[in-house]
Amino acid sequence: MVSVAIMGHGVVGSGVAEILLTHKQKLFASLGEEVYIKKVLDLREFPDSPIADRFTKDFNDIINDLEIRVVVEVMGGLNPAYDFVKRCLKAGKSVVTSNKELVAAHGAELLAIAKEENVNFLFEASVGGGIPIIRPMSQCLVANIVYEVAGILNGTTNFILTKMIEEGMQFEDALKLAQDLGFAERNPAADIEGFDACRKICILASLAYGKHVYPDSVHTEGITKITLDDVKYAEAYNCVIKLIGKVKKLGDGKIDIIVAPMFVPNKSQLANIDNEFNGIMVRGDCTGDVVFYGKGAGKLPTASAVVADVIDCCKHLKTRKYLYWTDGDGKNILDYKDSVAAMYVRTSGKDALSKAESTFGNISVIKKDDAPADEVAFVTEEMPYGEFLNKKEALENNDVKVLSSIRIGDL
Numbered sequence: 061m062v063s064v065a066i067m068g069h070g071v072v073g074s075g076v077a078e079i080l081l082t083h084k085q086k087l088f089a090s091l092g093e094e095v096y097i098k099k100v101l102d103l104r105e106f107p108d109s110p111i112a113d114r115f116t117k118d119f120n121d122i123i124n125d126l127e128i129r130v131v132v133e134v135m136g137g138l139n140p141a142y143d144f145v146k147r148c149l150k151a152g153k154s155v156v157t158s159n160k161e162l163v164a165a166h167g168a169e170l171l172a173i174a175k176e177e178n179v180n181f182l183f184e185a186s187v188g189g190g191i192p193i194i195r196p197m198s199q200c201l202v203a204n205i206v207y208e209v210a211g212i213l214n215g216t217t218n219f220i221l222t223k224m225i226e227e228g229m230q231f232e233d234a235l236k237l238a239q240d241l242g243f244a245e246r247n248p249a250a251d252i253e254g255f256d257a258c259r260k261i262c263i264l265a266s267l268a269y270g271k272h273v274y275p276d277s278v279h280t281e282g283i284t285k286i287t288l289d290d291v292k293y294a295e296a297y298n299c300v301i302k303l304i305g306k307v308k309k310l311g312d313g314k315i316d317i318i319v320a321p322m323f324v325p326n327k328s329q330l331a332n333i334d335n336e337f338n339g340i341m342v343r344g345d346c347t348g349d350v351v352f353y354g355k356g357a358g359k360l361p362t363a364s365a366v367v368a369d370v371i372d373c374c375k376h377l378k379t380r381k382y383l384y385w386t387d388g389d390g391k392n393i394l395d396y397k398d399s400v401a402a403m404y405v406r407t408s409g410k411d412a413l414s415k416a417e418s419t420f421g422n423i424s425v426i427k428k429d430d431a432p433a434d435e436v437a438f439v440t441e442e443m444p445y446g447e448f449l450n451k452k453e454a455l456e457n458n459d460v461k462v463l464s465s466i467r468i469g470d471l
């Protein structure tokens with residue numbers, strides 16, 4: 061029997077307890093012994109839980125219990141999760157977490173502590189919910205040089221955009237629905253402003269390129285400015301709008317990393333990933349493109365990944381799984397203004413078309429039947445983002461209003 065503790069009994073934590081209890085036989089068959097939930101840490105009361113007698117409000121009941129070998133952290137947020145996880149690792153306990161904020165902020169440090177203490181720190185559920193991605197990247201694809209990782213990494217925003225695209229639903233209504241379904245973060249700004257997707261692409265970039273990438277070094281845009289008009293123009297251009305997290309290896313050893321809404325061509329493998337589903341494309345030099353698809357949010361999908369890590373930790377109580385990267389200083393990250401993309405631009409104003417042509421040169425105009433007479437939407441040629449910003453400013457100084465601008469994804 062291996063004793064484990066679960067810190068947090070929210071959406072994911074209750075799912076972890078549920079799977080460990082309901083899939084007891086299945087897990088026993090895999091591990092060869094029982095996984096016993098010895099303690100659950102939560103400040104709330106859960107009198108109806110089948111393990112109500114094992115709840116505690118005191119972290120000391122976990123850290124001081126030598127029988128507890130694996131601790132699951134599913135509290136979310138940085139405090140007190142960071143302190144608790146660090147102390148568990150230093151106490152010689154393996155830790156499993158779904159907390160992408162924690163891994164993105166402190167992954168390198170926590171991995172180093174785990175290495176020093178000869179325990180495991182696993183976080184499969186931190187990216188892609190129920191989709192296996194951390195383990196495939198760190199093990200199955202390890203022979204590859206990873207040229208690029210690009211994905212739809214946030215279920216809430218993908219759900220919102222899908223509802224806007226397929227049902228013409230307004231942004232706020234779709235967000236409310238995602239919150240009711242339990243996909244959204246406690247503070248939905250983390251979803252809709254792109255921070256959650258940013259944390260996840262940082263984790264994947266750190267894993268792919270071996271140096272920690274911190275979220276504040278990544279240019280991040282959310283989906284709050286996307287309108288139903290933009291959705292329709294994307295459709296007319298044979299694209300869908302998706303929030304994409306993307307990292308690409310450049311020739312000079314740098315990486316080009318970004319989170320932003322993008323026009324995704326209908327023929328792209330990422331275009332048909334809808335609702336709360338996530339999709340992640342890994343481009344390896346040996347394998348070519350490998351695409352991972354599944355539910356990126358929700359109680360049981362996420363808990364499934366956590367429990368798999370728990371089993372892995374229980375199987376490797378005395379050995380370390382190879383999952384590691386070192387700290388990073390951001391010097392390997394390309395300035396986002398040097399990142400090259402073609403841009404979709406929606407404008408309005410007198411002579412907007414001729415002014416856009418004289419400012420941007422070659423452009424492809426996109427037509428929409430019900431567009432106002434003075435509205436012009438177009439796609440530019442590829443250019444560094446800094447150059448685009450300068451040209452956009454010049455257009456605005458020429459009395460043309462830029463209503464929106466979205467990158468064309470090279471996906």
Ligand code: HSE
Nearest residue numbers: 214215216243245357
């Ligand atoms: N809020 C997150 C999402 C949950 O919508 O993807 C899973 O990380």
